[in-house]
Amino acid sequence: MSEKFPVRLLSARQLRGFSQSELAAKAGLQPSAVSHFETGRRAPSFDNLKALSNALEVTTDYLLGRVDNPKLVGGVADQLFRHAENMSHNDLDTLTSFAEMLATKAADKKRG
Numbered sequence: 001m002s003e004k005f006p007v008r009l010l011s012a013r014q015l016r017g018f019s020q021s022e023l024a025a026k027a028g029l030q031p032s033a034v035s036h037f038e039t040g041r042r043a044p045s046f047d048n049l050k051a052l053s054n055a056l057e058v059t060t061d062y063l064l065g066r067v068d069n070p071k072l073v074g075g076v077a078d079q080l081f082r083h084a085e086n087m088s089h090n091d092l093d094t095l096t097s098f099a100e101m102l103a104t105k106a107a108d109k110k111r112g
Contacts, residue, residue: 001043004065010038012056012063012070026055 013023013034020038024031028051036042037052044052053060058070084092 027051
């Protein structure tokens with residue numbers, strides 16, 4: 001397992017605003033397992049790695065240190081892309097503006 005994994009797991013968990021217990025519940029793991037993974041005491045099985053990446057909505061490649069961008073993937077991203085295929089350019093512009101507004105709101109909330 002990559003030495004980057006514990007750092008990436010912690011970073012992705014914090015990015016999503018989850019506690020270790022919340023992440024564990026979303027991934028179907030014990031909170032102690034998340035703690036062991038984040039400290040590097042244990043490495044996850046392949047199934048646990050997939051569960052963590054799904055819960056955090058990042059790629060396994062990000063968690064393993066193969067790519068540096070924790071891009072949104074999985075259910076939410078797939079749904080957005082699926083719906084985007086059926087939208088007009090105006091609708092896509094509106095969706096993009098709305099997403100930017102929500103992202104700015106979330107960033108402001110984190111800062112203040």
